Amino acid sequence: MNRWLTPLLVCAGTAVGAYCLTPAVITFGIMDRAVAKVAARSKFNHMAHGNIATPANQPIVRPSPDLAYSTCPFDLTDGPLQIDVHPVSGRYSSLSVFDARTDVVFVRNDIQAKGAPYRVVIARDGQSVPAGMETIRVKYDKGIGLIRLLLASPTEIGSLEPARRLSTCGPVKRL
Amino acid sequence: MKGWQRYSIAILLGLALGVGGAWTKIRQGFSKGAIAIGVWRTSLNYGTTQTDAFTRASVAVRGLLALPSTETLYWSATSDSDGNPLSGSCTYTMSGGTIDARWWSVTYYDKAGYLVANSADIWSFSGASVLPQEKDGWTVTISPVKAGGHWLPSAKGQGFDLTLRMYNPGDGFRAAPEKAALPTLKKGECA
Numbered sequence: 001m002n003r004w005l006t007p008l009l010v011c012a013g014t015a016v017g018a019y020c021l022t023p024a025v026i027t028f029g030i031m032d033r034a035v036a037k038v039a040a041r042s043k044f045n046h047m048a049h050g051n052i053a054t055p056a057n058q059p060i061v062r063p064s065p066d067l068a069y070s071t072c073p074f075d076l077t078d079g080p081l082q083i084d085v086h087p088v089s090g091r092y093s094s095l096s097v098f099d100a101r102t103d104v105v106f107v108r109n110d111i112q113a114k115g116a117p118y119r120v121v122i123a124r125d126g127q128s129v130p131a132g133m134e135t136i137r138v139k140y141d142k143g144i145g146l147i148r149l150l151l152a153s154p155t156e157i158g159s160l161e162p163a164r165r166l167s168t169c170g171p172v173k174r175l
Numbered sequence: 176m177k178g179w180q181r182y183s184i185a186i187l188l189g190l191a192l193g194v195g196g197a198w199t200k201i202r203q204g205f206s207k208g209a210i211a212i213g214v215w216r217t218s219l220n221y222g223t224t225q226t227d228a229f230t231r232a233s234v235a236v237r238g239l240l241a242l243p244s245t246e247t248l249y250w251s252a253t254s255d256s257d258g259n260p261l262s263g264s265c266t267y268t269m270s271g272g273t274i275d276a277r278w279w280s281v282t283y284y285d286k287a288g289y290l291v292a293n294s295a296d297i298w299s300f301s302g303a304s305v306l307p308q309e310k311d312g313w314t315v316t317i318s319p320v321k322a323g324g325h326w327l328p329s330a331k332g333q334g335f336d337l338t339l340r341m342y343n344p345g346d347g348f349r350a351a352p353e354k355a356a357l358p359t360l361k362k363g364e365c366a
Binding site for chain 1: 178181182184185186188189190192193194196197198201222223224226228229231232234235236237238239240242243245246277278280282284287288289290291292296298299301303338340342343
């Protein structure tokens with residue numbers, strides 16, 4: 001029995017360690033796959049204006065069929081990113097920024113923006129950003145910027161396309 | 176048995192117990208900040224840097240890229256009022272009134288969290304579908320065959336979940352979220 005005492009302690013320690021680490025491994029793993037999947041449909045640091053979610057178009061789990069999603073998968077390895085948002089008058093829209101741990105590091109809806117266009121910069125700590133720009137500091141290089149736009153009906157998406165395309169993302173143009 | 180064999184068994188058993196226990200807790204759903212009203216469950220504690228690791232992982236599995244509760248509430252219904260899993264072979268009557276939010280919708284998903292194809296191309300019921308005369312009381316039928324009035328198609332022979340989204344919940348809700356008036360879900364006949 002004595003020969004099993006130390007292995008049993010190792011078993012208990014391994015179990016506790018695995019129990020504590022599993023949530024983080026799952027969270028980062030799922031988000032990493034989601035960022036890669038979204039980036040594969042467009043590319044990093046560019047805004048893609050997707051079609052409405054249907055059974056044939058569900059890039060992520062539990063999409064809303066009542067919203068138009070625009071996505072900006074970002075990678076800050078080469079520098080900060082700017083996102084320009086143009087709310088569409090008279091309807092719900094929001095920009096949310098998710099980091100690699102799935103935390104929402106920024107969210108602003110159309111009412112909070114007073115319906116006016118705005119620009120935010122996403123940057124890692126230590127990255128230089130032009131003075132005066134609203135800046136969101138993040139802990140990880142990768143994440144997703146997501147614009148939700150409420151549709152009164154699915155057929156609206158075509159007529160809203162020009163307005164959606166006003167919202168963009170890309171590297172900060174001047175440092 | 177040799178020493179390395181004992182340690183190998185111990186490590187493998189520890190990994191199985193730790194990962195299995197964590198996965199079970201993650202699949203159970205929200206831990207801290209959970210609220211239950213009727214058949215609906217949610218948490219006020221997700222999407223932020225203060226979110227606990229298990230709630231964060233649960234949201235990643237069940238509804239990645241969810242907004243924080245200050246912006247949107249996501250209520251989930253996985254069983255009827257008797258605790259039985261929701262079945263696409265049964266008819267359910269969902270009834271409600273005014274929901275304290277700028278905009279709301281109820282969406283039908285399969286057990287994996289994805290939209291399900293149906294001949295009507297209807298996957299949700301929202302506040303925009305409520306007629307002026309139904310403002311204080313509306314009803315929608317969830318069933319595999321077309322129903323009169325508001326209808327949310329289900330997939331016969333498959334289980335399903337419902338997600339109630341409340342975008343920009345109102346001040347009344349924020350003051351007492353545990354007392355929110357949410358739709359009821361009554362089970363009817365099963366095929």
